[in-house]
Amino acid sequence: MKETSQRLVKAPKSAIRKLFDLASGRSDIISLGIGQPDFRTPEPIIQGNINALKKNITMYAPTRGVPELLELIQKKALNINKIEINWKDNIIVTNGASQAVTLAFASIFNPGDELIISSPNFVSYFYCASFFGVKVIEVERNKDFSPNIEKIRKSITKKTKAMLINTPNNPTGFALTQKDLKEIIDIIIENDLYLITDEVYENYIYDGLKHVSPASLDGMFERTITVNAMSKLYSATGFRLGYVIASKEIIDLMEKFHQYTIAGTNHAAQYGYIEALKMGSNFFKEIWKSFNKRRNLVYDRLNEIGFEVLKPSGAFYIMPSTEKFKLSGSEFSQRIMKEQAVAIVPGNIFGSFSDNMIRISYATELEKLEEAMNRIEKFIQNL
Ligand SMILES: Cc1ncc(COP(=O)(O)O)c(C=O)c1O
Structure with missing residues (x-):
């Protein structure tokens, strides 16, 4: 063979x-x-899914996601993450954060491009990169697990296309401080890079630290791909639902990849996610x-x-x-x-x-x- x-x-x-x-x-x-x-x-989420099934919501969902869900994600993005978006242009619903990461890779990289990741970091990034022919430049974290800004600066080449951050982080438990984030953003803007930011643990943050979404910061929206999911906040990893927030140009590209690879996510489950977002985070x-x-x-x-x-x-x-x-x-x-x-x-x-x-x-x-x-x-x- x-x-x-x-x-x-x-x-x-x-x-x-x-x-x-x-x-x-x-x-x-x-x-x-x-x-x-x-x-x-939480029960409302389960009921949301069950009720949708009872109403025979068993056909293909719209490729980018159910409009009501997209509108609620838009609201959440504004209220919680301070990211101003239009649900018709800037969101796509995914099979968890995992597939959101895949879409991020599919939309911006060409084979041979380089991606900077502070290491240690979440295992999927490394293999997802290899599936798309992307070269990962691992930059060892400082002893306190903060990103090594100087080494990151030195690792940038003509081929560097993007940096990927995950804060709060799996596996280190490190959450970026505002100062670290500002330094990363300076690097992104100075070098005309994309930033992929995986924010699945945004609610699990301690010691008075506040999670800041890079896409909410000046000059960052167009170059940021924000990944999130219902998995960790609602203890709903099996729902397999998440989303990407990005510019219209990037979401349009993601939609094409989506159409030919997964066609959309579980339709009835999206009604569970709708109930989740209605609950707020109290x-x-x-x-x-x-x-x-x-x-x-x-x-x-x-x-x-x-x-x-x-x-x-x-x-x-x-x-x-x-x-x-x-x-x-x-x-x-x-x-x-x-x-x-x-x-x-x-x-x-x-x-x-x-x-x-x-x-x-x-x-x-x-x-x-x-x-x-x-x-x-x-x-x-x-x-
Ligand atoms: C940092 C990070 N991103 C993404 C994922 C995948 O999330 P999901 O289950 O929503 O695909 C995980 C799961 O452990 C994770 O730790």
Whole structure:
């Protein structure tokens, strides 16, 4: 047989999924692996989806999304993100943030273009880039996980087309400060680049930091592709709905790719998303408090156990170093699964600079987190 796609052959299967699969059959395992909140999807969202199905909304949806949903996203963009848009021109509904990222790549890149990413960073960006023939220029983050502005400046070449940021960040838990963001924006404008900004964790931000959407800032709208989804805020990862906000020119290009690859997203599910956006974000206050508690617990315990670890300011991940224990992140992750039944993702899947790190997701109930921390402590004591 002739050779199959080398781009796909070379991409490993998702290590997070593998871990998830390994853990799912075993009741003794506590999973700190998955990036999925543990609260139930709010009832109005579920009812919205069910009611749509009952009304026989089972045909193709409009390619860019149901107008009522687009109008609500426009409102949310203005009220929450301070981005002024017109729903007819500037939004496309996607299969989660994952496909929104794919559309971002499809719309601006040509093979050979370079994309700057601070590393470690979310695993999908690296493979999505390879599928589109884009060269990723990984720039190692500073020790505190902030972007290394000087190195970013030095990594720009004639081929640089864009930078991709994800704040609050998976896997580091780092949230950009206003100062970091201003520096990034200066680079984008000075070098005539695009900015892809993945904001799926915008609500999971702590210590008084405020999420700022780059597209809301002066001179940025036309060059910014904003990615977001209902997945994390509403604990609705299985709805597979998200969106892109961008200029009319970019959304028009995305629509073409959409038409020939997915034709649109799940029609009835979009009515669930409509109900979600009608709810506002007040329901999230208690959930936020709970996640903040978990963040404090995990950080304090990891510190006590002796990890070198930074307190995350966003998302629901924490990324300690395993170097002190003379274990790579992979060794740590494999051994703790075997010896203490805790599923933790090794750092090396998030780029080239995190071999000696692990990513812990604290989107798990407090009791389980406490038990997981006790198991981690035992594991370290037995080394
Ligand atoms: C930073 C980031 N972007 C995108 C996604 C994918 O989101 P979705 O489930 O909406 O496709 C994830 C999921 O973990 C993520 O962490």
